[in-house]
Amino acid sequence: MKFLYKILLSTLVLGVISCTDVIEVEVPEGPIRLTIEASLDWEKGTAGNQQTILLSTSTPYFDSQRNSAVTGATVQVTNNNSRTVFTFTDQNDGSYTTNSFVPVIGNSYTLEVLYEGERYTATETMFAVSDFSSITQSKEDGEDDEALEVNVSFEDPADIENYYFLRFQSRNDQLPELFYVKDEFVDGNEVTFYYEKIEDEGENIKEFEPGDTVDIALLGISEDYHNYLRLLVEQFESAGDAFSATPVALVGNCINTDNPDNTPYGYFRVSEKVERSFTFE
Amino acid sequence: MTKTKERYTPIRLLMGLCLLLVSTAIYAQDNFTISGNVTDKINGETLFGTSIFLKGTTIGAITNEYGFYSLTAPKGSYTLVFSHLGYKEISMQVVLDQNQKIDTEIEEFSTMLDEVEVTAEEPERAILRKPEMSVSKLNIKTVKQMPVVLGEVDVIKSLQILPGVTNNGEGSSGFHVRGGAVDQNLVLLDEAIIYNTSHMLGFFSVFNADAVKDLKLYKGGIPAKFGGRVSSVLDVRQKDGNSKNFALTGGVGVISSRLAAEGPMFNDRGSFLVAGRGSYAHLLLKLAGEKNSVSFYDLNLKTNYSLNKNNKLFLSGYFGRDVFDFDGSFSSSYGNASGNLRWNHIFNDRLFSNLSLIYSKYDYELGIEDFEFDWISSIKNYNAKYDLKYYFSDAFKLDFGVSTIKYEFDPGQIKPTGPNSSINELQLDQKRALESAAYINAEHKLTDRLTAQYGLRFSHFNRMGGQPLSEYANDQPLVYNSTLRFYQRTDPISETIYKKSESIKKFSNFEPRLSLAYQLNDYSSVKLGYSRAAQYIHLLSNTSSVTPLDVWTPSGKYIKPQLSDQYALGYFRNFKDKMYSMEVEAYYKTVDNRIDYIDGSDLIGNNTIEREILNGESRAYGLELLLRKNEGPFTGWISYTLSKSEQRTFGGNAGGPGINNGSWYNTPHDRTHDISVTGAYQFNEKWSFGANAIFQTGRPVTYPNGQYEYEGISIASYSDRNADRLPAYYRLDVSATYKPNRRPDKKWKGEWVFGIYNVFNRKNAASISFGQNFETGANEATRTAIFGIVPSVTYNFKF
Structure with missing residues (x-):
């Protein structure tokens, strides 16, 4: 329902002579924590054996130096149904990889990371996803009737609760467009989302043009991860404005078993994924 | 039985x-x-x-x-x-x-527009003998003299320059009284409950100054005849309409125009008032090629009829609406509607009575073209009230009465609007409740110097059936997950269907109210007050500012009624034959069962709100100072408030430490300092001038304390809620009113009002948001400032 908030926001900006500018603000400095980006995504139709887990640390908010890769950690994932253990090898650049992962829909997996004498763990179940039913481009849909947008549709299976993560990344842009989807209001229907960029000179945002390519990924996810993403996306898009909730710490599924106060950031997800690239004509 | x-x-x-x-x-x-x-x-x-x-x-x-x-x-x-x-x-x-x-x-x-000497109305001076305290009264004439943004006379904004009243920054709806939340104010327009006081998300108030006679804000010491909200009562009364002559008043401004007609009716046995106001800025925006539009309008009606010397009927109504249209992709509209039929009956020369039958409604509609669905929510109430006043003797007066309110809540429905809509139809559970009360209140002159006002209100709330209700294991809709360390929603284990004749839950409360005034001498007095109030309905809002789409919800199985206790002490003094007056008040207020929202709460379209909230508490205390100059060509006041407003929420039945680790934290409307200086100067018969200067501590906010990379973006980390603050807010406004030469025999009387809002064009931060620059990906802080310098001109007339 994030568009409800968007309406209020645009009202605020439009109704009056408001103005925005970038300013210097002094922000507090919190503790440095381990960040675990353990996204074991199994692309439909592939073996899914190659997987990467990223470890880094947090940095002060305005630090331009964001290269905070963590090396020297021990990383492994266990399939709790088959008890198979997959060991991830330290690539010394913050990434830990394996070639032997075996994805099984519905199985539960446990992640274990040992770093600086503390043990971090997380457990997640692998969720399936439906394939895209169509990917098209148009101008007349979306917010602006003259701007290009890409529309993606997929069929939601009826009578079961499904949660999705939909990610658009334009190859010309730094930032992705993220959607979290819950089938509560759309159960059993064909669901359509669009990604459209509205020109904004102040922020240097340009509309899509023919030739632009967008990478689109859709993942089946757990309810807890959906809730995590909802907060992540809401805060990423509008933290601080008067019509959004007080921003709060995101609580992922990774815990520190040795020192619970030193909670890591990030999430351990195990998902089936469909991925396409789309080039505007 | x-x-x-x-x-x-x-x-x-x-x-x-x-x-x-x-x-x-x-x-x-x-x-x-x-x-x-x-x-x-x-x-x-x-x-x-x-x-x-x-x-x-x-x-x-x-x-x-x-x-x-x-x-x-x-x-x-x-x-x-x-x-x-x-x-x-x-x-x-x-x-x-x-x-x-x-x-x-x-x-x-002298007639209003020709007035030379501006004097404050009696209610605005410090009244020494009456035990009434913590009351802000403004005459509509005073309100009209203040400089305002875009020339729109605004009742609510005028209140905000009195001590103890703040808003949540420019462009936020509602107002806050003594550290209370927006939904803790009972706002009455001719006794009808108004659920949303703002047009255009807080830029303008719903009260058309041409239709308003007077207003009174009770910040504390709330008389026993009012109830249902724990922070304040804003009692706004509409004009009855001119019973002598037909008259037209109106104004043409930058954003909107107004017109009011009033006159005698029913062979001089009554009168009427019809006032309308509409904005047309959206038309100008359309001309300028802007595809989005915002507009509002409202209509006030009032008529009265004297049956005979002892019986008089009044009928009043209000209808207001805001309409937003975003280039056909979204449209939304919302507003209040109310009506009130009153019967004044004088039993005898000492017993006065009034019976009121009141209806009021607030609804919100949103149409989303892109996804082809409509979203509708509403709250309605029917209210019957019977109030009596018995003037027993000079030393003893008694108010007593009964009231009952039937509420109907429709928290939301979704309707697909096209054949291709992927949205399923949905109706959230509609809720019903009955709030009844009886009260008695005495104003008692104990000695020549000591006057007391004491009363008792008994309130009863019945959350009625006619809906299913989810049941949870151990009655825990939420449970603290001590491994992952957050509040987790639990799944309902069953559903109980309550029949319409059944009651889900009942509450009742005794609410004592007491104030004492002791007159020290001819020019000064001390007053003290205590009041307890219960609030049974709550506005669900987890954002820093309330929004028009927030929905109201009744107390029930999982939500307890809010209960407040307020203590106030004041010193009042008139100087120089009432030319100056001073009011100093200190207050301490606690509210039990204030709803708080868990991290990541999701309120929109949610049927099980109990899985998103915990019952907490809040407290507020402060010192208020008001110094007024009441007479002479120069009038005005200085108001200063030093205050603190905090909340705390423990885990309770859900376990765990609670929200924000169970520590006290600032409410979003906490303001340490709030100073305003307002002045009006009558230069000569033609020209008068006004100015406001305002300084406020910045609004509490939560700044990021670090960042980490995830999904290719920078994610901000946060710790304690509302531990940081926006920069301080300050602003100066000026206005000038010009009344052209007019002959006394001419009926048409006009005036020009020129205003400049925010003379120094200061970019006061309404909010600061944190995010990545779209182009470079670097983190940055973006300030949104709503109004820079805003000049305006308005023409007002009276015929």
């Missing part, structure tokens, strides 16, 4: 108290009563707050909101004086040897 018994409890209580009253009434033998109505000679409007007294005695009375007064004195000859500031004093000889009715018309010093 326990149900029946409970229903009659308040009535019984009241009857008992009435008996007490009758038994004390016996000794009044050689006394006689003068009663009547006081009206304005020019337009026939009844006058509220006129003081009537017998010269040389301490016997006096003040007219009520319908202009009625009653005073009782021993047999004898007296000089009866009618005094109302800004009006010519009238005195007459009376021989009091029988009860008599004296209706009086009093005349203003």
Whole structure:
């Protein structure tokens, strides 16, 4: 329902002579924590054996130096149904990889990371996803009737609760467009989302043009991860404005078993994924 | 049968108290009563707050909101004086040897628009003897003199420059009283509950100044006749309409225009008022090629009819609406509608009564074209009220009455609007409740110096059935996950369907109210007050500012009623023959069962709100100072508030430490310092000037304390809620009013109002948001400032 908030926001900006500018603000400095980006995504139709887990640390908010890769950690994932253990090898650049992962829909997996004498763990179940039913481009849909947008549709299976993560990344842009989807209001229907960029000179945002390519990924996810993403996306898009909730710490599924106060950031997800690239004509 | 018994409890209580009253009434033998109505000679409007007294005695009375007064004195000859500031004093000889009715018309010093000397109305001075405290009163004339943004006279904004009242920054709806939340204010327009006080998300108030007679804000010491909200009562009364002549008033401004017509009706047995206001900025925006539009309008109606000397009927209505359209992709509209039928009945010269039947409604509609669905939510209430006032003696007056409100909540429905809509139809559970109350309140002059006001309100809330309700294991809709360390929603284990005849939950509360005024000498007094209030309905809002789409929800199985206790102490003083006055008040207020929202709460379209909230508490305390200059060509005031407003929420039944680790944290409307200086200067007959200067501590916010990379983006980390603050807010506004030469015989009277809002063009941060730059990906802080310098011009007329 994030568009409800968007309406209020645009009202605020439009109704009056408001103005925005970038300013210097002094922000507090919190503790440095381990960040675990353990996204074991199994692309439909592939073996899914190659997987990467990223470890880094947090940095002060305005630090331009964001290269905070963590090396020297021990990383492994266990399939709790088959008890198979997959060991991830330290690539010394913050990434830990394996070639032997075996994805099984519905199985539960446990992640274990040992770093600086503390043990971090997380457990997640692998969720399936439906394939895209169509990917098209148009101008007349979306917010602006003259701007290009890409529309993606997929069929939601009826009578079961499904949660999705939909990610658009334009190859010309730094930032992705993220959607979290819950089938509560759309159960059993064909669901359509669009990604459209509205020109904004102040922020240097340009509309899509023919030739632009967008990478689109859709993942089946757990309810807890959906809730995590909802907060992540809401805060990423509008933290601080008067019509959004007080921003709060995101609580992922990774815990520190040795020192619970030193909670890591990030999430351990195990998902089936469909991925396409789309080039505007 | 326990149900029946409970229903009659308040009535019984009241009857008992009435008996007490009758038994004390016996000794009044050689006394006689003068009663009547006081009206304005020019337009026939009844006058509220006129003081009537017998010269040389301490016997006096003040007219009520319908202009009625009653005073009782021993047999004898007296000089009866009618005094109302800004009006010519009238005195007459009376021989009091029988009860008599004296209706009086009093005349203003000069007609409104030609007024040379600006004086504050009586209610705006420090009133020493009445125990009433923590009350802000503004005459609509004063409100109209203040400089305002875009030339729109705004009742609510005017209140915000008095002590103890703030808003949540420019562009936020509602107002905050003594650290309370927006939903803790009871806002009444001719007694009807108004659920949303703002147009255009807070830029303008819903009250059309041309239709308003007076307003009174009770910040504390709330009289027992009001209830249902824990922070304040804003009592706004509409004009009755000119009963002498037909008159037109209006104004043309930058954003909107107004027109009001009023005049006598029913062969001079009544009068009417019709006032309309509409914005047209959206038309200009359309011309300028802007595809999105915002507009609002409202309509006020009032008419009254005197059946005879002792019976008068009033009918009033309000309808207001905001409409937003975003280039056809989204459209939304929302507003209040209310109607009230009143019957004033004077039983005898000492017993005044009013019966009101009131309807009010707030609804919100949103249409999303892209996804082809409509979203609708509403709250409706039907209210019957019977209020009586018994003027027992000069030293003892009694208010008592009963009220019952039936609420209907429709928290939301979704309707697909096209064949291709991927959205399924959905109706959230509709809720019903009945809130009833009985009260009795005495104003008692104990000695010549000591006056007390004491009362008791008994309130009862019945959350009625007619809906299913989810049940949870161990009654825990939420449970603390101690491994992952957050509040986790639990799944319902079953559903109970409550029939319409059943009750889901009942609550009742006794709400004592007490205030005392001790007059130290002719020019100063000390007052103290205590009040307890219960609030049974709550506005669900987890954002820093409330929004029009927030929905109200009743107390019930999982949400407890809010209960507040407020203590206040004040010192009041007039200087230099009432030319200056000073009011100092300190208060301490606690609220139990204030709802708080868990991290990541999701309120929109949610049928199980109990899985998103915990019951917490809040407290607020502060010191308020108001210094006024009431007379002379230069009038104005300085107001200063030093305050603190915090909340705390433990885990309770859900376990765990609670929200924000169970520590106290600032509410979003906490303001340490709030200073405003307001002045009006009458230069000559043609020109007058006004200015406001405002300084406020910045709004509490939560800044990021670090960042980490995830999904290719920078994610901000946060710790304690509302531990940081926006930069301080300050602003200066000025206005000038020009009244062209006019001959006294000319009916048309016009004036030009020129204003400049935010003269220094200061970019006050309404919010600061944190995010990545779209182009470079670097983190940055972006300030949104709403109004820079805004010049305006408005033309007002009266015919």
